Amino acid sequence: MRMFRYISRLYLKHFVIIAFALAFFFAGLDYMQHAAKLSSFNIKVLYLFYKGSHALNLLFPIALVLSMIVSKMVLIRSNALVSFYALGYSRKAVLRPFFLISFLLTLFYVGIHFTSFVNAEISAKQLLEGKKSHSVTHNIFVKYNDSFIYISEIIPSRKLAKKIRIYRILPDRELEIIYGPSAVFDGKGWVVEQARVVRKPNARKLGGKGLVIVKKPRVRTLEGFKPKILTSVFEGVRAYAIQDAFEAMRLLEKEHLQSKKVKAVLYHMIVTPFFAVFLVVIFFLAIPPHARSTNLTWTSFALVGITLFVWGIFYLLYRISLSGVVMPEFGILVPVALLGLAAIHSYIFRTNR
Template structure:
């Protein structure tokens, strides 16, 4: 790594940390003050609330901090005439932008990696604290379809990965042919193992004189392969909080059941692709900056850069919310606008450089 790259990274990352901490304190502080009366008096729960809220805010603040830190860094370089020195030393656009883009990519991929962990459910956890349900994870009366089966859970405990009073109904040619009843069930080895099972089968040929139900008992049976307790809970409650891995698993499972996966796809696209909207902004801000401040309006540059960043971020945030509500399919409302944004910004970037 060259001396210039080290210098740029040092200045940029320092500004990034300052901006990120400032945004985190601002967002978390505002939220805490708004919900102060509803937060339990327990110091442990208050600390957990702040930590969960901090990570939830991180998904919003980190991409913005990447851009705002770049704006601050450019302003400092322009005011101190450091850009003039960089160009005098023979530094190209690639030499200046490469360290910033590399660090931004690293930060975005770190954010995506965190979205694969249980921290992705931070909003759900902080809401539980507000609703005094943090230590209660029981869900009752869950009914869903899986392949040729309809499954009913009287009680589901997602955190313990257990279920009680399980009923499984097998449907063939629109007729009920088999009923499986179990007292308990546990999720292990990527499938549900139900215990103390009673199986009731309907005869294939109905005869009033000879037909009878075939009733049998077995110790255990495996069902619902790949249907994780968290996925069961989220699908049942129609939630929008999934870790990336759980969202992909839910997408694959629900697609096989021919169930609408629009909301799941929007969550995946939001976590995987939308954070990359910042990269065109980084290039455009650099293209519209100046070597020195003598004939350059820094105030206008900063205000327009910040405003433009917030507008673009707001548009993608709005599109995600509309998609998540089921109003638009995610490929048209997320993927296509993101692709168009990259094309649009690329055109203006090279147009500005040629000017």
């Protein structure tokens, strides 16, 4: 148990140092390029924070692998690793804290993608361009269930739509049109304020039913039509939270629309980060337990290079899947699964020697 606590503290210490060093190095370089465009001290601090969060989002899995490499090199150089083996600890026992900590941190990393953490890059860009904190989307025309909706202007952060028109064909083949200067999303559906409901009969004949126009202070409609999903899906935005990606995929599949892009984003947030856990297992077992049989400097350099190369390959496959060239299942799920099989193979054969 003492060995587990010792290695866990060592691994966590190096992870915190490496993760925040990489994030703020990335953010600092970007800040030096754009500092002149930022107006005030508060804006500059916010910009650094958002850029640092975005960098951490990109580099978190890499930091997990690099901190394991550094931690094991420290154990080797201090002869602590050989001492653990001499005391009777197996490779499996020494690997366990690295695996468990990296796995739990990866779960935490996936979990924060349920929050607005994913929007850090968008927020930084808005600060740089001097825009307001809420984005505005113009002229959206979409189909939802049996309705066709036109929205002149939508503000997702305020759950507000301006100049909305909803066209729907009723069961008796009457056309119903709902006009409204504004509509608000109340969490379940849209409430159109000062609505004008127009019903136009299908058949036109002498003495038949004519055009019906009714004014209502409020009309509730479009249940489940979420504003954030609306703008993300139909503008091609990639900064989804996980729950938004699930809702967007459900909406697209329900309307029989292409959902490859949303699937790619979802798989990239949930599945891709686990490549770091698999690399931790493979690299730990590949590094010899003492410095006599290998050059630790060159070994560290090679493993860092391989880590960056693998991360680059996964990011490239994600962008290819995002463009629709390959199916997200083949571009993201299959490579991660193959790396997982390689980690299992390495664990079985290297720990049973």
